[in-house]
Amino acid sequence: MDSEADSQQLNAKQVSVLAMLRESSEELSGQELHQRLRLNGQPIGLATVYRHLRQLQRLGLARCRHLPSGEALYAPRERDTHHLTCVSCGLTLPLDHCPMHGIQPQPEAAQGFELLFHTLEYFGRCPRCRHSASADA
Ligand SMILES: [Zn+2]
Numbered sequence: 232m233d234s235e236a237d238s239q240q241l242n243a244k245q246v247s248v249l250a251m252l253r254e255s256s257e258e259l260s261g262q263e264l265h266q267r268l269r270l271n272g273q274p275i276g277l278a279t280v281y282r283h284l285r286q287l288q289r290l291g292l293a294r295c296r297h298l299p300s301g302e303a304l305y306a307p308r309e310r311d312t313h314h315l316t317c318v319s320c321g322l323t324l325p326l327d328h329c330p331m332h333g334i335q336p337q338p339e340a341a342q343g344f345e346l347l348f349h350t351l352e353y354f355g356r357c358p359r360c361r362h363s364a365s366a367d368a
Pocket residue numbers: 317318319320321322356357358359360361
C-alpha cells in the first residue's frame with residue numbers, strides 16, 4: 232500500500248496524525264503527538280488523537296508498543312525498528328537492524344492473511360542496572 236492509497240480511506244485529521252508519526256524519526260506517545268500537532272498549528276484534543284491512533288491501528292497504518300511503565304508508543308506500520316528495553320529502569324534503545332528482516336511465514340502458514348508487520352522486542356537489564364544490582368549483592 233503506498234501513501235496515496237493510504238490517505239484515501241482517512242479523514243484530514245487522521246492524515247495529519249499519520250504524517251506526524253512518519254515525520255518523527257522516533258516513536259511518539261499520544262501526548263507527544265498531541266503536543267507536536269498543536270505546535271504545528273493543528274489544534275486537536277488529546278482524546279481525538281487517541282481515537283485516530285486506534286483507527287490508524289485498525290487500518291494497519293500505525294503500530295504501538297508498551298513500555299514496562301505502561302506508556303504506549305506509536306510508529307508508522309512500515310517502520311521496521313525493534314528495541315532493547317531494560318525491565319528495571321525502562322531504558323529503551325533501538326536495534327540498528329531487524330533480526331527478522333526478510334523472514335516470513337510460508338504462504339500456507341499465513342492462512343490467507345495479508346501480512347502487514349511483525350513485532351519483536353528484547354527485554355533485559357541495561358549496563359547501569361546490571362552494575363547497581365551487582366554492587367547491592
Ligand atoms: Zn536499566
